[in-house]
Amino acid sequence: MKASQRPGPREPIIKIDRISKTFPIPLWRLKQFLRRPTKPPVQALREVSFDVHTGEIFGLIGRNGAGKTTLTKIIATLVQPTSGTAVVKGFDSVNDDEKVRAQVGLATAEERSFYWRLTVEQNLMFFARLYGLNDRLARRRIIELVEQFELKELVSRRFGELSTGNKQRMAFARAMLAKPPVLLLDEPTRSLDPLAAARMRALINSLAGGDPSVTILLTSHNLSEVEELCSRIAIISRGQIRAVGTSKEIRREHRQSERVMLTIDGISLERAEQSLSSTFDEVEIEEQDQTLVVSFTRETNDERFDKILRTLHDGGGRILSIETERATLLEVLESYEREQEEEG
Amino acid sequence: MIHALTLLLLRVRAFVARDFQLAISYRFEFFLRILTILLVVTTFYFISQIFAESGTQFSQWRDPLAAWITGLAVLNYFMTGFSSLANAIRSEQMQGTLESVLLSPVSVPTVVIASSAWDFVLATFHSSLYFFFGWLFFGVHFRGSFALALLFLVITTLVLACLGILSASFAMVFKRGDPFAILLGTGSALFSGVFFPTQLLGSGFGAVSRVLPTTYGLDGIRRVLIEGQGLSEVRDPLMILFIYLAVLLPFSLWVFARAVRRAKREGSLIQY
Numbered sequence: 001m002k003a004s005q006r007p008g009p010r011e012p013i014i015k016i017d018r019i020s021k022t023f024p025i026p027l028w029r030l031k032q033f034l035r036r037p038t039k040p041p042v043q044a045l046r047e048v049s050f051d052v053h054t055g056e057i058f059g060l061i062g063r064n065g066a067g068k069t070t071l072t073k074i075i076a077t078l079v080q081p082t083s084g085t086a087v088v089k090g091f092d093s094v095n096d097d098e099k100v101r102a103q104v105g106l107a108t109a110e111e112r113s114f115y116w117r118l119t120v121e122q123n124l125m126f127f128a129r130l131y132g133l134n135d136r137l138a139r140r141r142i143i144e145l146v147e148q149f150e151l152k153e154l155v156s157r158r159f160g161e162l163s164t165g166n167k168q169r170m171a172f173a174r175a176m177l178a179k180p181p182v183l184l185l186d187e188p189t190r191s192l193d194p195l196a197a198a199r200m201r202a203l204i205n206s207l208a209g210g211d212p213s214v215t216i217l218l219t220s221h222n223l224s225e226v227e228e229l230c231s232r233i234a235i236i237s238r239g240q241i242r243a244v245g246t247s248k249e250i251r252r253e254h255r256q257s258e259r260v261m262l263t264i265d266g267i268s269l270e271r272a273e274q275s276l277s278s279t280f281d282e283v284e285i286e287e288q289d290q291t292l293v294v295s296f297t298r299e300t301n302d303e304r305f306d307k308i309l310r311t312l313h314d315g316g317g318r319i320l321s322i323e324t325e326r327a328t329l330l331e332v333l334e335s336y337e338r339e340q341e342e343e344g
Numbered sequence: 345m346i347h348a349l350t351l352l353l354l355r356v357r358a359f360v361a362r363d364f365q366l367a368i369s370y371r372f373e374f375f376l377r378i379l380t381i382l383l384v385v386t387t388f389y390f391i392s393q394i395f396a397e398s399g400t401q402f403s404q405w406r407d408p409l410a411a412w413i414t415g416l417a418v419l420n421y422f423m424t425g426f427s428s429l430a431n432a433i434r435s436e437q438m439q440g441t442l443e444s445v446l447l448s449p450v451s452v453p454t455v456v457i458a459s460s461a462w463d464f465v466l467a468t469f470h471s472s473l474y475f476f477f478g479w480l481f482f483g484v485h486f487r488g489s490f491a492l493a494l495l496f497l498v499i500t501t502l503v504l505a506c507l508g509i510l511s512a513s514f515a516m517v518f519k520r521g522d523p524f525a526i527l528l529g530t531g532s533a534l535f536s537g538v539f540f541p542t543q544l545l546g547s548g549f550g551a552v553s554r555v556l557p558t559t560y561g562l563d564g565i566r567r568v569l570i571e572g573q574g575l576s577e578v579r580d581p582l583m584i585l586f587i588y589l590a591v592l593l594p595f596s597l598w599v600f601a602r603a604v605r606r607a608k609r610e611g612s613l614i615q616y
Contacts, residue, residue, distance in 0.1 A: 023611055070611070076447055079611040102449035112440025115362065117369040122362070129358030130448035132351055174444070 012051035013182060013215045014058075014075060019084035021045040021070055021239075044070040045239045047084070052232075054181075055213035057204065059220065059230035061333060067239040068219040072184050075217070076106045088182055102131075105175030108186040111167050114174075116160035120151055123159055124174060131178040138177075145173040148203070164191040172200070176207075183207065185218040189225060201229055223329040233329070235336055242336040247329055252300060254332045259325040260305060262294040267317035275315045280308060291320060355450055356458045363462030381470060385477040388412045402541040404566045410484045414566050415538035417474035418497065422558050424467035425501035426528055428460035429508040430515045437515075452604045453597075456512055488572040493565045496578075499585045500561025504528070506592035507557075513596075513603035517612075532558040557588045 023042045031038045045067045052058040060068050073079040075086050077097040086093040091100045114123050121142060128138035146152045149169040154162060162170065168191045175183055188204065189197035207214040220226050226233055227247045234244045243250045264272075269287050272294065276283045283296045294312065298304040309319065367374060392409040405411050433456060436442035445455055478484035507528060535549060536542070536558040545553050553559050560581040567573040567581075575582075 021611075024609065073611070078443060078446060078608070080605075080608045082609075098449045098451055101447060104447075106447050108443075110440065110443070113444040115366065115439070115441060118362070118365055122365050126358055126362045127444070127448065129354055129361075130445065130450055132354065132449070134354070 011054050013054045013089055014052040014217065015085070015087040016048055016050050016052075016071070016075075017085045017087070019045055019048045019071070019074060019081045019086060021067075021074065021079065022082045043239055045074075045081070048236070048239070048241050049084075050234050050241060050244050052215055052217055054215055055208055056232065057208045057216045057218065057230045059218055059226040059233040060236060061220065061223065061226055061233060061329070062236035063333075063337065066236045068236055069186070071236070072106070072186060072217070072219060075100075076104055076184060077101055102178070103180055104182045104184060105178065105180040106184040106186070107168075107171040107175040107188065109168055109171070109190045111164070114159045114167070114170060117158060119156050119158055120146070120162070120170060121155040123170070124177065127174050128177050133178065141177060141179075145176060148176075149173045150199075165193065165196055168192060169200075172203075181212065181215060183214050183216045185216060187220050187222075188218060189220075189222065197225075201225065204229055223333070227329055235333060237333075237336045237340050240340075242339075243332070250332055251326050251329065254335065257297050257299050259295065259297050261323040261325070262309070262312070263288075263291050263320040263322075264294060264312055264317040265291045265320060267292065267312065267315050271315055272312065272317065275311050276308065279311065280304070283308070292317075352454060352458075355454060356461045359458040360462050360465060363459075364465075367462070367466070377470065378473060381473045382477050382481075384416065385413060385474060385482070388416075389482045402543065404563075404570050405541055407484070407570070409478065409482060410486065410570055411566060412539065413474045413478040413484055414486075414569060415536075415562060417471040418500075418562050418565055419533060419536070419538050419558070420474070421467050421471050421497060422500055422504050422532065422561060423528075424463050425504035426508045426511065428463035428467075429456050429505065430511040431463070432456055432459035433512050433515050453600065456509075456600075460508075486569040488568040488570075489574065490569075492575060492578070493568045496561055496564040496568065496582065496585070499582070499589060500557055500564075503557040503561075503585055503588045503592060506589065506596040509596035509600050510592075513600045516603045516607045528556075528558075532556060535559065536562050538562065557585060560584050 021044045023044060048067070048071060060071065062068050070079060074081050074093060075088060077093045077100050080094055088100045089103045091103065093100050115126070118126070124142045124145070125135075125138055128141060129135075133141060142155075146155055149172060151166065151169055151173065154166060159167065159170065168188070172185070172188065175185075185204070189200050192200055204216060204218070208216055218226070218229065230247070232245060233247055233250060235242045235250065243253065245253065269285060269292060272285050272292055276285065276294070280296065283294060286293045286295075294308070296304070296308060312319070389409055392407075392412070395408050400406060400408075433442070436445060436459065445459075446452065450458075475484075475486070531552070532538070535545065535553040536556050537553070542550065542553045542559060542563075564578050564581040564585075567578050
């Protein structure tokens, strides 16, 4: 079942409320006192707010430096916000940081986050113990995870000997050690081959749809992956959330119009031009392999589409196919970036 | 309370097991270190033979090999107490593993303490080797209360661990160029009486010697193990060490908490 189709309880499990983060300049006062030149502080996030619901796969997309990683690190308690709050399962990321960490697993594509001279099993055992699992439970969990993540044959291999894809799987397996209700995934398929990436996506979907379900917040540059996996998406640009919703809602909100292409036969080019151009503006008609392709732009839910169809039908035309082309997520992202640049 | 303690011990064990596994992945280095200690003890044995027939006014130095062995073994331990906490942070930062460790539901102080536990295990082993090789190959014998010597060792190590916490706080905020490490690391060997009696330092350097907690720790241990003194005779250096601990422990913990908060605010906890 696709995430967007998944029903279920929709309580917020992650609440991000007006989070701003400005990275202070280290030793700013001392530098001021010594009259040393200082760069302005970096404002990474500005008044970011959204909720992620239980069992949801929520995508965070944006360009490099947009603020995705900072936000993820704030949720994971590694960085404190300048203002605002991040609450995970009722625990505040600043005041109850240990409790938040017990609820959250983070998998990043950072290869250096493991001990390269230890084996897969030794690495997982160390982190399992940190999560408070006793040895018996930890061993059982590691066996489950190495099977789930196809690492069974590699348990005795040193981490440094693994391929990049397997290292990424290890990061995912580690994040799942304590069966956290919330998973933060930073580009989960970045280093995987297409087949492995598809299996990883299936796994992510099954985790969110499982019992108990895991809530997943993922950041990615792979927009088709985000569209496929995520029930809702937030677009972040220069530290600000520009849009939150399903991919359909975001595209619709962003561009109300869509391009329609009709392939028809049973009507000549002259006849079609005659009947359409007298009534409708900006309709393009082309002849292609003994069929006609009629292209036009319409506003969502207007009557233009219906009227053009009727006109062609009345003229003897037979509709062979209909294609519509809405704004892609990439176009939406690019346009927000352009807007930001124009706003300065 | 018991649950929290069990969890703490489980985590300390996790770090010790990890560091043991890492250490045995470098087997050659492990054996090389043992050989180095044997060579050092042997070297000092032959140096001590130069002074074999000449008497000395310094009672702790009548058997110079015993004094050196004690000095080296104890200094190794003290320096572990001082440097392991900051090193724990620094090495995790440099390896890139600090972030993943800090993502577990373990507090930063627990991470720092637990990740330095292996250093203490190793320091205990290495320090014991100094005594063991001295006894086995060169007939060095100690007398006095080992329990009292252990008390000195523990208190001095705790005092140095407080300085180590200050050093770790410095590493967390400024990353490199730790002044504590420079002052204590080089200063202790010179001014604490590891290789020669502190009385030889004179009034100027003697003042530096009297400020260092390692001086009192080492003096106390030598008085107990070499001169056979009891608790009533070593009360003064013990009291001074307790005063150091009473002042430095709350201060270092306060500074450390501030450093962690600052590093989290700056987002520089995992940078080095």
